[in-house]
Amino acid sequence: MDAAAAPANTSALRLDVALALLRQAGQAEPAGDAGSPAYLQALIDQLVDLSSRDALTGLANRRNFELALAREVDRVARSGESALLLMVDIDHFKRVNDTHGHGAGDLVIRAVGQALTDSVRPMDLVARIGGEEYAVLLPNCPAAFGPQVAARVRQRVARSSVALPDGQQLAVTCSVGGAFAPQWVRSTPGIWLQRADLQLYRAKAEGRDRVCLEHTAAPDVSVQEREMLLGSHAIQDSE
């Protein structure tokens, strides 16, 4: 038998914690002989999936989102396609927890995650990246569609009322900030995130339940991005 395909000695593998995690997440143990390569690969795949998802909403988690954002920055720099990043934050969420309890807060977080997923294409990535903060990454989103897409996301959340166990219906709104990745420029995920975050901050400061997008379709290139594109000498030369 091929050594690589030989079953591992499962008693030496300590699979119990991995299997308990799967059970806790409501997933079945992989089929097949425990210790066989197919079984172990399926187990690894399930654990990878678990470690990429947010436990409360099932959305992509921050780790998964950061990987996707870095990939998208590279893709945009190579292809020149435009991609939009939206940061979404539930408005006055603390009040929900304070007034209705954390259980209600969790229901709202789930409902907003679902509304976001329903408002974008399957190819877009919706992630929960903090308590009541989400990111939506929209590859191949032409600049002219940005305002429309962001408005749809905000409206979809505002339309969804959340049913609480005591029968109350809770209205929720969110603020949305967005920025396009600079095309043809090797930027960094951090700079892109910062730009979108700045717009989210504006949306909150201007009254919430609104969208703020970075103004220019081809956003200004930061000093750091210009350095990456042209080298620091070119920056000094042009100043």
Ligand SMILES: Nc1nc2c(ncn2[C@@H]2O[C@H](COP(=O)(O)OP(=O)(O)OP(=O)(O)O)[C@@H](O)[C@H]2O)c(=O)[nH]1
């Ligand atoms: N129920 C629940 N609450 C959470 C979770 N994660 C964070 N929070 C709460 O989310 C609240 C966030 O409050 P703030 O950051 O003040 O934001 P906000 O009340 O939404 O105010 P604005 O964003 O300014 O509109 C805090 O009370 C956190 O405890 C979670 O997983 N579940």
